[in-house]
Amino acid sequence: MPILAAFMVPHPPLIIPTVGRGSEEKVRETIRSYEQVADEIAKLEPETIIITSPHATMYSNYFHISPGYHASGSFADFGAPQTSFEEDYDATLRDWLCMIAEEEDFPAGIDGERKPALDHGTMVPLWFIRQKYKDGKILRIGLSGLPLTAHYHLGEMIRKAVDKAGRKVVFVASGDLSHKLQNYGPYGYAPEGPEYDERIMDTCGRGAFGELFDFDDNFCDKAAECGHRSFVIMAGALDGLSVKVKKYSHQDVTGVGYGICSFYPGEPDEARHFRNEYLDKQEKLAEERNAKSDAYVKLARKSLESYIRTGKTIEVPTDLPQEMYSTRAGAFVSIHKQGSLRGCIGTILPTEDSVAEEIIQNAISASTRDPRFSPITEEELSLLEINVDVLSSPEDISGPEELDVKRYGVIVSSGMKRGLLLPDLEGVDTVEEQIDIARRKGGIRTGEKIKLQRFEVIRHI
Numbered sequence: 105m106p107i108l109a110a111f112m113v114p115h116p117p118l119i120i121p122t123v124g125r126g127s128e129e130k131v132r133e134t135i136r137s138y139e140q141v142a143d144e145i146a147k148l149e150p151e152t153i154i155i156t157s158p159h160a161t162m163y164s165n166y167f168h169i170s171p172g173y174h175a176s177g178s179f180a181d182f183g184a185p186q187t188s189f190e191e192d193y194d195a196t197l198r199d200w201l202c203m204i205a206e207e208e209d210f211p212a213g214i215d216g217e218r219k220p221a222l223d224h225g226t227m228v229p230l231w232f233i234r235q236k237y238k239d240g241k242i243l244r245i246g247l248s249g250l251p252l253t254a255h256y257h258l259g260e261m262i263r264k265a266v267d268k269a270g271r272k273v274v275f276v277a278s279g280d281l282s283h284k285l286q287n288y289g290p291y292g293y294a295p296e297g298p299e300y301d302e303r304i305m306d307t308c309g310r311g312a313f314g315e316l317f318d319f320d321d322n323f324c325d326k327a328a329e330c331g332h333r334s335f336v337i338m339a340g341a342l343d344g345l346s347v348k349v350k351k352y353s354h355q356d357v358t359g360v361g362y363g364i365c366s367f368y369p370g371e372p373d374e375a376r377h378f379r380n381e382y383l384d385k386q387e388k389l390a391e392e393r394n395a396k397s398d399a400y401v402k403l404a405r406k407s408l409e410s411y412i413r414t415g416k417t418i419e420v421p422t423d424l425p426q427e428m429y430s431t432r433a434g435a436f437v438s439i440h441k442q443g444s445l446r447g448c449i450g451t452i453l454p455t456e457d458s459v460a461e462e463i464i465q466n467a468i469s470a471s472t473r474d475p476r477f478s479p480i481t482e483e484e485l486s487l488l489e490i491n492v493d494v495l496s497s498p499e500d501i502s503g504p505e506e507l508d509v510k511r512y513g514v515i516v517s518s519g520m521k522r523g524l525l526l527p528d529l530e531g532v533d534t535v536e537e538q539i540d541i542a543r544r545k546g547g548i549r550t551g552e553k554i555k556l557q558r559f560e561v562i563r564h565i
Contacts, residue, residue: 106266507535
């Protein structure tokens with residue numbers, strides 16, 4: 105049984121009359137659109153309503169699917185406890201989804217629930233739907249910090265589960281747009297805010313789901329968007345199908361973007377396998393990038409690929425530039441995958457007999473021992489971007505005025521605690537930010553006496 109339709113909707117609590125108490129009138133256009141969506145869902149008579157919500161339980165490397173058979177919630181946190189919900193979960197559909205995720209060794213399941221009560225990202229859409237349609241169970245799914253391709257792939261698995269369970273389903277992708285559209289808004293203004301809203305409404309308004317991958321993490325962070333990953337999961341659920349799109353409305357009067365669109369699936373369309381298309385493109389770019397890499401980066405890649413594939417550490421090659429044998433220096437190996445950090449470990453001072461050996465060891469550590477991430481797998485190797493930073497010896501400085509975020513990295517020390525931040529990092533624009541991040545990385549509390557050191561790097565890409 106196919107997915108009947110999918111809807112992109114916002115979730116501002118103020119839109120609920122008992123919460124807004126009249127202030128909801130400022131988003132009357134959004135309310136009218138929401139009511140149209142609810143009417144359409146009622147006509148479809150779904151057996152299950154799948155809702156992806158940014159405010160459900162969320163982990164950095166895992167998708168949480170709400171467990172159990174029943175859930176409740178209310179708008180008590182927004183001053184309206186009388187507006188409440190009692191919903192049944194579709195356990196059969198959830199079991200199929202968990203089974204498919206397990207078969208594909210995909211990080212999704214029911215473990216680790218932290219928020220059993222329904223969240224407002226789920227309840228706002230339900231409020232409109234339940235005004236028109238009382239039947240149908242729900243399936244609530246959270247987002248994660250994993251790449252957009254993983255969110256899209258989850259959508260593909262949701263579609264498989266729907267087919268296996270034989271359910272009539274509608275998909276509700278809950279998410280606001282940018283939170284930085286107006287100076288008077290609760291989150292202020294950033295130029296990326298209006299740009300995000302214009303781009304996302306254009307992309308979704310054309311059903312051009314492949315372009316969802318073109319929104320990089322730094323841009324989305326600066327725009328303070330909310331629902332992008334929710335929309336990507338929805339797109340994955342419609343993978344390989346033509347879609348009939350309707351764009352209902354977009355408002356920004358509160359300083360937060362509210363966009364509503366519907367997507368009705370049509371016939372199979374081989375040109376709309378967007379995740380596969382994106383991964384093929386990234387693999388080709390990686391091959392081109394690798395061919396242009398210098399000896400430092402090629403050595404790091406060779407080291408981590410060998411270790412991940414065989415568990416063995418390579419010998420130092422004999423065809424490296426001479427300075428890689430004669431120089432001793434600290435070095436950091438940074439690994440990114442599809443624009444997101446995947447591992448970064450290094451040494452401030454040399455620990456090996458040459459910088460070549462330093463790189464070999466640190467490439468292994470960055471790819472398999474960074475405590476923030478799971479070890480890199482063989483399937484990921486072709487998608488990795490690798491940088492190597494070779495450090496100069498740290499020098500003591502008297503204060504922040506001797507730093508420059510583009511030229512110098514910083515080491516912040518307090519007793520035995522020490523944090524380091526490399527120079528010229530995306531999103532780090534001021535010396536104050538640089539010091540603060542390094543301090544927090546070292547576990548140094550605000551107010552503790554600190555010592556500052558700076559260093560320069562030669563970055564190899």
